[in-house]
Amino acid sequence: MDADQDDEVSIGMLAVDQAIDTYKTEGGTSFFNYAEIVIKRRLIDHYRREQRLSRAIPFSSFGGDQQAENDGILNQIEHHQAMMEFQKKQESSDRREEIKQYTKLLNNYGISFSDLVSCAPKHEDARLRAMEAARLIAEQEELRTHLELKKELPLKQMAGLVKVSRKTLERQRKYIIAMTLIICGDFKFLQDYLKKSS
Structure with missing residues (x-):
C-alpha cells in the first residue's frame, strides 16, 4: 500500500x-x-x-x-x-434571561437565591406541603392580590385552608413566596423544572 x-x-x-x-x-x-x-x-x-x-x-x-x-x-x-x-x-440564552427576570422579581419581595437554598424544606413531604400552599395562593385571587400588594404571605386568610400550622408557614415563607411567583409568572423553564421535581 x-x-x-x-x-x-x-x-x-x-x-x-x-x-x-x-x-x-x-x-x-x-x-x-x-x-x-x-x-x-x-x-x-x-x-x-x-x-x-x-x-x-x-x-x-x-x-x-x-x-x-x-x-x-x-x-x-x-x-x-x-x-x-x-x-x-x-x-x-432564554433560560439565562428568565432567571435574571426571576431574580429581579424575588428582590422585590426581599428574597435572594441564596435565601432559597437555606430556607427550602429539607424533607420531601414538607416541600410538597409548601408547594400546595403556593398553588393555593396562585389559584385564589384574594390570596394572590394580598401577596402582590403587601409582599407577604396572607397568613390569616390561609388558616384552615392548608394542612400546615401558621408557624410552619412563617418558617417556609420565603420558599412559598418564591414558588408562588414561579407558578403565577411567565417562567416557562422554571415551571417545567417544578413539574419535573414535584
Whole structure:
C-alpha cells in the first residue's frame, strides 16, 4: 500500500468514526448511506487539500447524479444539526434571561437565591406541603392580590385552608413566596423544572 492509499484508508476510518458519532435515525437515511456520504465528503476534502482533485479525481468518479443527491442529503443533515445547535443556544440564552427576570422579581419581595437554598424544606413531604400552599395562593385571587400588594404571605386568610400550622408557614415563607411567583409568572423553564421535581 503506498502513502496516498494509506492516507485514504486513515481518512476513511476517521470518517466512519465521525458517522457513528453523528448519525441520527430521525434523518430518514440509513446508516450505511450516511456513512458513505461522510466518507466521500472527507475524501473530497482531502483531495482538495492535496490540490489533486481537478487533475486526478474527476467528480464523475463519485457518481455524478448520485453525488448531487448525496450532497443534498448531507446538506439536509448539516442544516438539521445547525438548527438543533442554534435552538440549544437560543434556549440557553432564554433560560439565562428568565432567571435574571426571576431574580429581579424575588428582590422585590426581599428574597435572594441564596435565601432559597437555606430556607427550602429539607424533607420531601414538607416541600410538597409548601408547594400546595403556593398553588393555593396562585389559584385564589384574594390570596394572590394580598401577596402582590403587601409582599407577604396572607397568613390569616390561609388558616384552615392548608394542612400546615401558621408557624410552619412563617418558617417556609420565603420558599412559598418564591414558588408562588414561579407558578403565577411567565417562567416557562422554571415551571417545567417544578413539574419535573414535584
